[in-house]
Amino acid sequence: MGLPFLDSSSFSAAGQPVWRGDELGAADAQVMATGHAALDAQLPGGGWPVGALIELLQAEPLAQAWQLLLPALARAVQAQGGPVALVGAPYEPFMPALAAAGLGPEALLWIRSEAPAARLWACEQALRCADVPAVLAWLPRARVGELRRLQLAAAQHDTLLFVFRPEAMALSASPARVRLRVALEAGEGGAAQLALHILKRRGPPLAAPVTLPARSERMAALLAAGQLRRRLGPHARHCVSSLPPEGGAFRLGSGPAAEPPAGGVGVAEPVATVVRIASPPVFSVVESGHALDRIALVAA
Amino acid sequence: MHWIALRWLPPEVQAAADASPGSATPGVEALGTEALGWWALQFTPHVAWLDEALLLEVSACERLWGGRLALMRELERLNPVAQRLQRAQGASSLVALARLRLFARGVRPPVELPGGLPLDTLSAARPHLAVLERLGCRSWGDVASLPRGGVVRRFGGELRDALDVAWGRAPDQHVWLTLPEVFDLKFELPALAENAAALMWSANRLLAALQVWLRARQRGALAIELQWTLDLRRFNGVDLPPREQIIVRTAAPTQDMAHLRRLLHERLALTRLGAPASWLRLRSVETAPWAGASTSFLPEDNRKGDRLHELVERLGARLGAQQVVVPVPQADHRPEHMQSWLPAHQAALAGPARAVLRRRGKAAAAVAAAPPSAAAAPAAPPNTAAPGASPLYPPWLLREPLALDVREGHPHYQGKLSRLVGPQRLETGWWADGQPAVRDYFIAESPGAGLVWIFRERPSGWLASEAPRWFLQGLYG
Numbered sequence: 001m002g003l004p005f006l007d008s009s010s011f012s013a014a015g016q017p018v019w020r021g022d023e024l025g026a027a028d029a030q031v032m033a034t035g036h037a038a039l040d041a042q043l044p045g046g047g048w049p050v051g052a053l054i055e056l057l058q059a060e061p062l063a064q065a066w067q068l069l070l071p072a073l074a075r076a077v078q079a080q081g082g083p084v085a086l087v088g089a090p091y092e093p094f095m096p097a098l099a100a101a102g103l104g105p106e107a108l109l110w111i112r113s114e115a116p117a118a119r120l121w122a123c124e125q126a127l128r129c130a131d132v133p134a135v136l137a138w139l140p141r142a143r144v145g146e147l148r149r150l151q152l153a154a155a156q157h158d159t160l161l162f163v164f165r166p167e168a169m170a171l172s173a174s175p176a177r178v179r180l181r182v183a184l185e186a187g188e189g190g191a192a193q194l195a196l197h198i199l200k201r202r203g204p205p206l207a208a209p210v211t212l213p214a215r216s217e218r219m220a221a222l223l224a225a226g227q228l229r230r231r232l233g234p235h236a237r238h239c240v241s242s243l244p245p246e247g248g249a250f251r252l253g254s255g256p257a258a259e260p261p262a263g264g265v266g267v268a269e270p271v272a273t274v275v276r277i278a279s280p281p282v283f284s285v286v287e288s289g290h291a292l293d294r295i296a297l298v299a300a
Numbered sequence: 301m302h303w304i305a306l307r308w309l310p311p312e313v314q315a316a317a318d319a320s321p322g323s324a325t326p327g328v329e330a331l332g333t334e335a336l337g338w339w340a341l342q343f344t345p346h347v348a349w350l351d352e353a354l355l356l357e358v359s360a361c362e363r364l365w366g367g368r369l370a371l372m373r374e375l376e377r378l379n380p381v382a383q384r385l386q387r388a389q390g391a392s393s394l395v396a397l398a399r400l401r402l403f404a405r406g407v408r409p410p411v412e413l414p415g416g417l418p419l420d421t422l423s424a425a426r427p428h429l430a431v432l433e434r435l436g437c438r439s440w441g442d443v444a445s446l447p448r449g450g451v452v453r454r455f456g457g458e459l460r461d462a463l464d465v466a467w468g469r470a471p472d473q474h475v476w477l478t479l480p481e482v483f484d485l486k487f488e489l490p491a492l493a494e495n496a497a498a499l500m501w502s503a504n505r506l507l508a509a510l511q512v513w514l515r516a517r518q519r520g521a522l523a524i525e526l527q528w529t530l531d532l533r534r535f536n537g538v539d540l541p542p543r544e545q546i547i548v549r550t551a552a553p554t555q556d557m558a559h560l561r562r563l564l565h566e567r568l569a570l571t572r573l574g575a576p577a578s579w580l581r582l583r584s585v586e587t588a589p590w591a592g593a594s595t596s597f598l599p600e601d602n603r604k605g606d607r608l609h610e611l612v613e614r615l616g617a618r619l620g621a622q623q624v625v626v627p628v629p630q631a632d633h634r635p636e637h638m639q640s641w642l643p644a645h646q647a648a649l650a651g652p653a654r655a656v657l658r659r660r661g662k663a664a665a666a667v668a669a670a671p672p673s674a675a676a677a678p679a680a681p682p683n684t685a686a687p688g689a690s691p692l693y694p695p696w697l698l699r700e701p702l703a704l705d706v707r708e709g710h711p712h713y714q715g716k717l718s719r720l721v722g723p724q725r726l727e728t729g730w731w732a733d734g735q736p737a738v739r740d741y742f743i744a745e746s747p748g749a750g751l752v753w754i755f756r757e758r759p760s761g762w763l764a765s766e767a768p769r770w771f772l773q774g775l776y777g
Contacts, residue, residue, distance in 0.1 A: 061749075063777035066695040082608060083626070090696070091775060095627045095639045097693035105627045109644055111615060112623045122615055130605030157605045184750050192750060214750065215776070216691045223743075226721045 025202030032160060035071020036212050043178065044202045048072055051158040052177035053151040055165060057199070061090050062138055062164040064182045066098065067214060068194060069162060073134055074102030076160055082131035083109040088119045088138040101216075116141045120150070127153040127161060134160035148175040170199060177202075184214060191220065301472065302359040302368070305396035306340070306375070307352060307404065308383045331381055334485065335509035337477040338516045339380050343371065348393075348474035351423055353400055355393050355474070380512065390414075393474070394466040398422060398440075414466045415441025424462035428455050440466060483513045486581035492531055493577045496568035499528060503564060506582035507557045514590070520553025523585040526564060528577035535575045544574060548617075551609035551645065553588040559610050566617035612644040621645060629688070633726060634737050635773055636699050638688065692743075694753045694774030701771035704754065711770035714748025723756075741773075751776035 019025055027045020029052070040046045048054055058064050073084050084107055086093065095105050109132070111122045116139070123137045127150065137150075147163065154161040163176070170181055179200035187193035192214040198206045213220060331339075336354060340347045343365070346357035358371060365371040372387055379385050388403050390396030395414045398421035402409050410416030417440045419425045419432055425443065431454075437443050443451065444463045452460050464470035485506055493499045503526055514521060527545035534540060548563045596602060606614075615624045625641035632638055704711040711717045722742030730736045739755040746752050753774030 061775075061777075063696055063775055065777060067777065070695075092697045092699055093627070094635070094693055094695055094697035094774060095629060096689045097691065097695040099629075099689035100691040100693070105629050105639070108627055109612070110625050110627070110641065111619070112625065113619050118619060122619065125606075125611055125614060128605050129608060129611040130603040131608035132611070158603070192745075218691050219751075219776075222692060223720055 019202070022204045024204075030158065032072050032076055034068075035075070036068075038210050038212060039196060042198060042201070042203075042206060042210055048160060049177050050160055051155045052161070053147060053154060053175060054160075054162050055147075055174055055176035055179040055200075056162055056182055057165050057167050057170050057179065058182040059167055062140065062166065063090050064184060064194065065136065065162075065164065066101070067216065068182065068196075068212070069136070070098070070101040070103065072160070073136075076133040077103060077107040080133040082133055083107050084134045084136065085123075085126040085129075085132050086110045086136050087123045087126065088113055089136070090138060120146050123150060124153050127157055127159050130157065132159060134162070136162045136164070138164045140164075140166050144173055144175065151175045151177075174200070176200060183209075187211060191215075191223075301357060301391060301468075302362065303390050303393045303396040303472075304356045304358055304372070304375070305350075305388045305390070305393075305400040306354045306356065307386045307400055308336070308381060309386060310383075331508050331512070332485070332487065332505065335512040336380070338479055338509075338512050339378075341477065341479055341516055342378075343375065345476065346474075347477045349477070350393060350397055350474070353397050355396060357393075357472075392466050392468060393472050394422065394462060410439075412441070415439060415444065419443065422459075422462060422466075424459045428459065431455075479513070479516050483510055483582070483584035483587075485509055486579055488579050489577065493528070493573070493580075496571045496573060499526075499573075499577060499580060500565055500568050502580050503568075503582065504561065506580065507561055507564075510560075510582060510584065511555060511557045513584075514555045514587070517587070518590050519587040520555050520590040521550070521560065521584055521586075522553055522588055523547055523549040524560065525583045525585050526568075527581045527583065528573070529579035529581075530573075530575040531578040532575035540574045544571075544577075546571060547585060549586075550613055552607070553590060555590060559606075559613075563613055563617050566614065569618075609645070616643065616645055633688075633728075635693075635697060636701075637732070694751075694776045696775040696777055698773050698775075701755070701773045704770040704772055706767065706770055709767075711744075711754060713746045713752060713754070713772055715746050717744040717746050717752065717754065719744045720751075725758075726755075727758075749775065 024042075025044040027047075027049060030050040031043070031045040031047035032050055033047040034040050034043070043049075056065075056068075077084060084103065086108065089110065089112075093108065093110065095108070098108070099105065109126075111119075111126070113119050113122055119137065119139060120142065123135060123139070126132050126135045135154075139147075142150075142163070142165070150161060150163070153159075167181060170179075177200075179198070181197040181199055183195045183197070184192055185195050194212045194214045195209040196212065197209045215223065333349065337347055337349060340354055340356055344356050344358050344361045346360075348355050358365075358368075362368050362371055365374055368389070372389075375387065376385055386400060386403060388396050388400035390399050390413070392414075395417070398414070398417045399409050401421045402417075419437060419439060419442075420429055422440060425432060432443060435446075437446070440463060443459065444467065448460060461470060465472050487502075487506070489498075489502050491498075493502065506526075510521065510524065525545050525547045527543050529543045530540050532540060533542075546564075546567050548560060548567060550559065550563065554560065612624055621643040624644045626644045626647045627639045628642050628647070630637055630640055702713075704713050704717075706712070707716075719742045723740035724742075726737060726739045726741060728736055728738075738758045740758055741753065741755045744752055744754050752772055753776070754770055754772050756768045756770055758768070
């Protein structure tokens, strides 16, 4: 197998032997859709390249991972089976949150190690395993030669490889196929956004960062409800119905008969208001959801 | 009766004969005579060592192999060691052995068999060669024509019996090699092994023998024990056990020595010998019938690389089993008890069957390399929705909650936290050890760290005068 990044056939997707630097390159191998349409549009081939190093640079705890990667990881696990390997995560992954996004408990293998050399070794071993569809590695102190070695291992075994490194590495060279700088910043309307600065891709440099919502749909709906409730304050008494901007159905009014307000407070006092939030796909199974999701009482 | 005598060229002769080193297969020394005998058992059940040669009686089985010529070719092809195989045939074991000795010397065998064979090719005649020569006997036929009674009185019964066997007048009796039920082989190290790396060099030989045994028995190894005998009884004033051992286990039966060798290597690298070792012994602790590997034409089934259990075992051998973990959901509502982490090799025992089932079920969903247009659609609803799973939980958890600074009544974590959603009230834990959890959870926003998941320890009634304490338990990211 030749080195994929030297493969000239990668530029001849449309029958053209020449890839012009001002247009987005075509994928020479399999890609995995990221699950974020805005990001797909800016990546060659329309997704994360499979079998290549993808570098995510960010500020110190290196914890901005799941909102960005979960859709692709869930899809990779669904297609191929086997667990996603985490090498040296900054905190403990919390399974109830990941399972809700399609990454069940059997789809995770956590390799805890502190020493940089052990992390690199474990990462390479995980890449060589046929049953591991994706590897997430936190390698704050990896050198270029070591990253190149990981890149080759990923290319030989067609594994998704995400490497998390600190922001300060943005200026140094890297063999990665795609490099992103991930930053959390406030967008319009006060909602936080993930700003993705694409530092390296097969295509023209991108002036403005790609922005993605920093929260899941349901979290955004919940936060909007909380905001609305605070704004309306204690004087809210009448049924108000509105739709949140992110599409999740959202109701403010007397609770439906399926779920009487707890403690009989809502029945006894006419001034109590029940806020109920649920997005449409989970509306029928709302009983199994989060307690925060279910009901909140605002006493007038 | 038809006999084949086999001998492997000694290495120094081999080196003189052809200077082509660099072969990966082990030499005779690396395999040992027992293992070579086990290897020969695949051709015929009648195998015995006689002096320096391995003798195979093949009259009953040569048709199975397609005739004598095909059998000889097969022997050459399946030669387990790098050294060249010398072969000779004969109507009895002694004739085959004598022809092999002549062949090794480069002498053409005589026309008349067995009468024309020179006397020094007969093991039983070797102590009496000088006397026999002075009697004028040069060949087997010369001795056989001497009077029977006189030969027995002068040279003992052995010589006469050997000649009877060679002429086919007496049965050719041997103790046939058998394959032991349990692999258990020990050998003395060529030099005292001071450290574990030296043991690994010698263990390779035992592993090669184990592979021959496993193939002959058609079994795969699940657990093997490597044991070494310590050369000292006391060291630095401490009494030492007579021997030390390590046990290496694997999840799926294997005949592949590369995986076992790597596991042994990692384990030995972490082992310190109590004293120099003199003997090494390898034992099969647990084996299972070998089913062979089934192959598939589908490209997605033929991914190259290791199996998952091999990865888990290798990582566990070097980093420690507690460092390679998988989550296990627990029925509890306190976040730090909602999941526990189990070493992956324990969970892997039930794993493969589950993984295969899951993969089959999702064969239809394998079109995951979706076109970019499909990416705009929302992600498929998770079919593995565990009870208690919710996208509102934070994906990162702090098992030990982090106590937060409280300034002017507000908790701080990288800046002043503003509470957005909550409280979610959680109470109990009286059944477990430690303090019962009486908490109010909030989702809050920190200027530096984004969304965080914090809780307030609700004071009990009579302690209400205390200021509430705030803790950080989760991070969104």
